[in-house]
Amino acid sequence: MDQITITERDTDISLGSPDLRTVDCDPDFWYPVAWSHELKTGKTIGVRYAGLPIALVRPTEGAVFALEDRCAHRQVPLSKGTVKGQAVQCCYHGWAYGRSGRCIDVPYLGKGKLPNGVRTYPCREAGGLIFVFPGDPALADSVPMPRLAHVGDPEYRTRQFGPRVACHYTFMHENLMDMNHQFLHRRQMGQIRARFLGQDRGENFVEARYSFGRTDTRQPLAEALIFGRHRDLKGKEQPVEEVVTVRTEYPYQTLNIVDKDGDLMMDLWVAYVPQSADQRTSRAFGLLSVRRPKIPFLIDLIWPALAVFTNRIFEEDREVVELEQQAWDAQGGDRNREVFPVVNHLRALLSRCGQPGQPAQR
Amino acid sequence: MDQITITERDTDISLGSPDLRTVDCDPDFWYPVAWSHELKTGKTIGVRYAGLPIALVRPTEGAVFALEDRCAHRQVPLSKGTVKGQAVQCCYHGWAYGRSGRCIDVPYLGKGKLPNGVRTYPCREAGGLIFVFPGDPALADSVPMPRLAHVGDPEYRTRQFGPRVACHYTFMHENLMDMNHQFLHRRQMGQIRARFLGQDRGENFVEARYSFGRTDTRQPLAEALIFGRHRDLKGKEQPVEEVVTVRTEYPYQTLNIVDKDGDLMMDLWVAYVPQSADQRTSRAFGLLSVRRPKIPFLIDLIWPALAVFTNRIFEEDREVVELEQQAWDAQGGDRNREVFPVVNHLRALLSRCGQPGQPAQR
């Protein structure tokens, strides 16, 4: 079926309490906060998770570690300081902190009575990303790291993208989940029309499957290179038989495309990481793995076009989700009237898995 | 008389409650929100009235119409969408709305159960301006459109101007009404000194009449071209005999200049339209009709100089009214000590005809 049928039960989900845009991310997960290449050896950089300032430190030896990005002395960011061996030294009066967060030196103070140190965050590096666990550190080891698309798989080439978006993370999840928003990308993706195939859901996930129909025979080049040509020899329209699966498995989101032979053509993994304390700004960290074509080097040839294509798509998405956030700000609350059951299930999932935001912080 | 005499009764009016700068415009009038030339056929633009987002749509056939500028689905501005025949289609998921505001299509949904639509605003086009009626739609037909200077009259040439000003609309009314502020324009208008001739007032208007005396014989060119030369053959100072009438007939303001032969030389109509919800920013829409001189083409010759002249005057006015607003913001209220009775009557009029602002919106 091309048309969605709404049942009373489906739409009832959408208008709930609390307001979805005040639901914070559950911090008891591994969240990417920087790309590995952003942090050179012997350096420190400052990043954020939901308003928490975090100093990432890559010592000259050993793994990256993460500290609260405020010196215990006068709260100046440690990420403005310098790395010396295994420690980071505050730029202001030179207080030094090790991997454990303990203050190990105050240059002008006797060692006998060193002040307390700073908070640490469990920290891991994988797939070109640096992750922290912002919640309860005791849970970190028991919470699995996500599977990161096909990073490192020689059959695929993976593109990184990581824009900042001035909206609540939930808008991003809904944007990708509802493929009917292809209308937004009509200039980039021709007259593709998503056809909803079905959905699936569980305790911690919602999944929607689509195929793409074409209402016009013109097809942009980059799209053709990714999705394949969609015309027979006589130039007639032909149904596209790839299946697109979008899945939010809390708190991450994936999109993959399987072609008619069952081969995985594209695999996208993305995390939306709250930046400000009110979680109304986000930084996306995305990994887009594209299967290498049989002809060697073809992937390298199309790679720049793919970058342009995905950037344009993303710019359109960014504009629209930021407009949604602006409407929320102006109206002082969520007035969404969602009619698509999958999105309503997604909203319920995000609401259920998140935690209430702190009104005091707003 | 050159000097104003203050009576106790006059000054008593000025310090009232509520604070004049918290009085909102009465929405039950026709307000201009855009110039006709800003909205091309088959396009839509977004405008504001006092924080209300309004999408103006010029369909390929038929008159301009005005909708609430938020899609019923996810509150994204409809003015970011596309016009298709008689309807506007949201940029995001393609929901379509007609002139009535009803949702007439959701591309991926059965027609049987379309969602509700969006609010509409009565909308008219006149004199190169697009007007909406932001208040009670039931009143729109009974409220007359304003007379728009001498737009369309071949005896006059009309200039449009429409700056945005970061202040409450009431500061704009008071600025023009009090011609003693010619001091502000001393560099542009020579040593003109306004002489108050008299006033008139009624239920919905206040009017002040002035003549202009000159304290200096130098006269800028552009002013001479508009107001005429003010010197006799021997170069002596001579009284200027034009009469300038400034009138606020709620909610509009006019200024006209009649020369010594009783001919209307200049006719200005202006509306100050609140932009933000707190009404502390405004957009002016002004029409300045200047009588064509007897010598053909002379008006075309002086037109650019007139534009420069009026722009400079307006820039000075803008700076000073914005400084007034900034003082109000810093002091948290109106500390004006007005001594000019006409202005106090104007303040009473604006307070009486407006409506209390919503403190919650501030």
Add this chain to the structure above:
Amino acid sequence: MDQITITERDTDISLGSPDLRTVDCDPDFWYPVAWSHELKTGKTIGVRYAGLPIALVRPTEGAVFALEDRCAHRQVPLSKGTVKGQAVQCCYHGWAYGRSGRCIDVPYLGKGKLPNGVRTYPCREAGGLIFVFPGDPALADSVPMPRLAHVGDPEYRTRQFGPRVACHYTFMHENLMDMNHQFLHRRQMGQIRARFLGQDRGENFVEARYSFGRTDTRQPLAEALIFGRHRDLKGKEQPVEEVVTVRTEYPYQTLNIVDKDGDLMMDLWVAYVPQSADQRTSRAFGLLSVRRPKIPFLIDLIWPALAVFTNRIFEEDREVVELEQQAWDAQGGDRNREVFPVVNHLRALLSRCGQPGQPAQR
């Protein structure tokens, strides 16, 4: 001793109530608000003290005077107006005010009933600075003006500097008082290490004395020119024997350097003047007097290098104190854990001599 010993009594001082960053400056002192050269004869400029707008007026004859920078009529800044003889005339309707603050002319009003005027501030000019007394005017004459480094002394050359800093004035006092922050300037000042010599304190002052030890033999040129060369003939490290004294004598701060012969080499005087009402932005006015070397013209030769050197030092200080303010803003309060007794005594002094900020203004 090179290491500071902390006693329980010392550290107890630091965590007090009220929060030091909400303590306002005591207005009953003479504060600089502008450099003399900023205000030309026959002109007026607008300055601030803790949110109070002040118009400084330099009439064509007589001393500078200071008025509340708001016309009594419509609160437009008088500093936007023009100076005419001994008076300043508002730019808008031409109301004129004399040195006494009285309104002496409203051009379009009879002289019989002039409105009240505006507030005045006691005002003095000294050492190239214009001072006002923002507090109780009755106290102004009894409160002495500060000694301004060695301005006007032919033995010294004096440099003016006056940056704006986005932080509470107390951060500035603490920055200079704690010479252990030389670590911040390690790129500019080599490996200088401050050695705490002792402290002194009284009802209205705190003073710390330091000498400088060097941990590295490289010494930047500009530093050498100011502090003298620190190596013996064989290139060995040698203790520096200058004594640096930093003193906050409320509300001003000084730093002077005396060489081993007891000569005063450098004398710095600085005032941190709150700009905004919440006192979280400041403008520093500093006078840095450097003793002229015996060789004539040498001071002129090193002067540009000294400017570059002090500007760089100050830029580093500015960055770090603004980061401290940002941390305070983000954390909603003072979390400083100060370990250096002198700084804790300074904090107590600033808290004792200041006055509670108005929560309503924040």
